[in-house]
Amino acid sequence: MTSCSMCTKWEDEPGLQIAELEQCRVMLNRDQFFPGYCFVFTKEHVTELFHLDPEVRNSVMAEVSRVAEALYTAFAPAKINYELLGNMVPHMHWHLVPRFTTDPLWPRPIWSEAHDPVELTSAEYAGRVALIRKTLEAL
Numbered sequence: 001m002t003s004c005s006m007c008t009k010w011e012d013e014p015g016l017q018i019a020e021l022e023q024c025r026v027m028l029n030r031d032q033f034f035p036g037y038c039f040v041f042t043k044e045h046v047t048e049l050f051h052l053d054p055e056v057r058n059s060v061m062a063e064v065s066r067v068a069e070a071l072y073t074a075f076a077p078a079k080i081n082y083e084l085l086g087n088m089v090p091h092m093h094w095h096l097v098p099r100f101t102t103d104p105l106w107p108r109p110i111w112s113e114a115h116d117p118v119e120l121t122s123a124e125y126a127g128r129v130a131l132i133r134k135t136l137e138a139l
Contacts, residue, residue, distance in 0.1 A: 006091035024063045031117035036075045041093035070136040
């Protein structure tokens with residue numbers, strides 16, 4: 001589905017690619033206001049969990065959990081936030097967001113207040129991607 005921004009995200013932003021898993025792809029969010037903020041999205045264009053066969057659904061959830069564990073291990077946050085909305089981008093995807101008690105929006109949701117995006121240098125993005133990828137592979 002070429003009109004879906006999530007379907008083309010993998011090719012559109014190769015520098016943010018972390019991992020291609022069996023069911024999902026994992027990418028770093030360009031805005032790193034919340035360090036380690038990632039997207040996990042299904043390779044298949046679906047909008048709802050119940051659209052997936054039970055085995056695939058279980059595999060997807062295991063991959064989401066594995067990425068969350070990698071973020072938790074790599075960044076040592078107080079909590080990982082999981083967001084699965086799909087209202088604006090109707091393609092199943094999770095926002096996995098490491099949260100710290102020191103972040104300006106703690107403990108509120110990440111969208112509770114607008115913020116200026118934090119963009120990194122190319123080297124910083126590459127370093128963060130490598131850290132998450134290495135941690136994910138070690139699990």
